[in-house]
Amino acid sequence: MTISRRNVLLGGAGLAGAAALPGLGAVPAFAQGAAMPQFKPEPGASLRVLRWSPFVKGEEEAWLANTKKFTEATGIxxxxxxxxxxxxxxxxxxxxxxxxxxxxxxxxxxxxQQYPDKLLDVTPLANALGAKFGGWYPGNEAYAKADGKFIALPLATIGNAVCYRESWVKDAGFSQFPNETKGFLELAKALKAKNHPMGFTLGHGVGDGNNFCHWVLWSHGGKMVDEQSKVVINSPETVAALKYVAELYKTFIPGTESWLDVNNNRAFIAGEISVTANGVSLYYAAKNDPKLADMAKDIKTTNMPVGPGGVAELTQTTSACIFKYSKFPQAAQAYMAFMFDAPQMNAWIQGASAYCCQTLKAFASNPVWTSDPNHAPYAKAS
Structure with missing residues (x-):
């Protein structure tokens, strides 16, 4: 077992009562609304879930607590x-x-989409969840469908926003954070002059690297492909984006070209950089550490600046796939149905503290989005 991996075994109860589960094949978990598919977990079923490492402790704790509830209800x-x-x-x-x-x-x-033929068709469950909870957000749905069928369940969108030290921005001569790319570059130069450089991920970070580089391209009107899937990246807009990021890069702390998803978090918390783009996890890393209380009060968040190409952001979509090779497809679908039901999903979104944005529209009313001003830039990530 490596440091990046941790196994958690939940449950231990027998399978008594698992054969007749309302809604899951019988736990009264679902509220009135769209008829949910009936799942009858296989005798002796047990499940293994592989997930990405969490950046917000409360998110993981809520998912594990919900999973424990499922195990207690089903014995799985x-x-x-x-x-x-x-x-x-x-x-x-x-x-x-x-x-x-x-x-x-x-x-x-x-x-x-890389291996759609290896994944279980979960269309009946996905359609029922969509009908019950106000529908899926289109972007999340598109990633989870192939040939008109759901090959995955859209799970969440990890929002991406600018995180910055308010006092340092003001010290650099800016009373407000710039909301357009020209002013953003001027701020970057001013912060470097004050020895508080910015730092954005230019390495192969799945989240931060993708999010930042796509923003640079899109905010200048650039595209990789057009609506007909023709490659169009060789364009004046792309050249403008490259020239812009080359100037911006000169103001960064050294080493950002090798950063992965965790590096900008560490640099920000260490006080080495003043501005970066990240999920809300960065804010909570400071807020939940008594030693960083003063820093937490100084952290503010805002949406990425608008460029010549208009408003542009890439947010991190994640979906849950069930493999066809699973010996327990009924149990797997029952588990996901349970986790998407309102009591569990609301608890998970709240536990994530604005890190995971809902994929089903009905959960947009979760109180987490208005509980802290720093959550606002993440509220519409989906």
């Missing part, structure tokens, strides 16, 4: 393994190719 043991964000993708691909491994995997972006 659920083991949860964790891998780093970078390692989830190859692990899932290997499982798909060899036909063995975890029953359920949390994947990123279009990962499910």
């Amino acid at each position: 043991e659920v083991r949860i393994d964790k891998e780093s964000w970078e390692d989830i993708r190859p692990k899932a691909a290997v499982a798909a190719n060899v036909g063995s491994g975890p029953d359920i995997v949390w994947v990123w972006f279009d990962d499910a």
